[in-house]
Amino acid sequence: MDQKKRILLAGAIMIVILGIVLGVDFLQRQQAAAQAPADMPPGSIPIFVDGGFVASFVPDDLSQLPAASFVDAEEGKTQDGWLLCDVLLFYLGEDNLQDQSQVTVSSSTREKSKTLTWAEVENKENNVLFDLAGRGTLKLVSTIPGFDIRDSWIQDVDKIEITSP
């Protein structure tokens, strides 16, 4: 086989890999759509207030949220996305949120969760935001001392819960 054919073969392999990745993603979305309620589209993050489902954080609304970012001290990487306070204010409004309200962001697959008060979330200096990870899932990051390193951050977020005092 000459070099030209080998290069074409490499191109074909790349297209096959892309096809497999997108095909599996499409199938996963189809399966999730069949199981999920209409108000919880696949990939969305459900928001619960005092145990009751209120809304789903969906990508369609991202254009209405201001972008935010910070450079993490651990690896010097820029974490950018959308502030959790902007997301909650967009879907819930200020009436559902008081300074002492507990905001819990969790990932069922990673079995991790983090609970913060609304006052902590609302303080923009804390940079509590959702960063879009490379594989397309959301990661909760911040600069709050003790919640400012990778081990403590919540990857693959799939639920937001608010409990009132």
Add this chain to the structure above:
Amino acid sequence: MKQRYFSTFQLILLALFSALVIVAKIALRTPLQMSGHSGIFWMAIIIVGARVVPKLGASSIIGVTSGLLASFLGLGDFGALNTFLSYAMVGISSDLMLWILHGNTDNAVIAVIVGIFGHLGKFLTKWLFGIITGAPIGFVALGLLRAFLSYVIFGALGGLLGWLTLQALKRAGFFAYLAEKR
């Protein structure tokens, strides 16, 4: 006495390239906010390493060694195993592509293709890990396509940077010096 596949000198060179991958990951920064942008640097290092030690398996050794170093240094967001396999796959898929193309990274086209596939190895590892661990579906539709293209572009740029580095090393007489050392 049976001759070893890699000489001690070559293994030392490969270990140095592995360390260089980690240094690049930690120290070099780009203002680009796209997934996989660091691939520009480490694919360039793999491309150079694969030419300096022109044997099948050289890239894999760089990948596996840098993966071990990265895991012990706690790099990456998804745990040590994910980090190790991601780095290792960069080297293994680079080797696989060099084997398929029957060439070396002296050729710019081959360097770019090896850069792309080496970097895609990392993308595929992260993607497969997500599926195996039951990670939720991507928040943004077509987010995977964007990430895939990003890895392809930065892998290609890394391949090109590696090839340019090789040309500079050649002009500086590095390979003649290396031949004497062997």
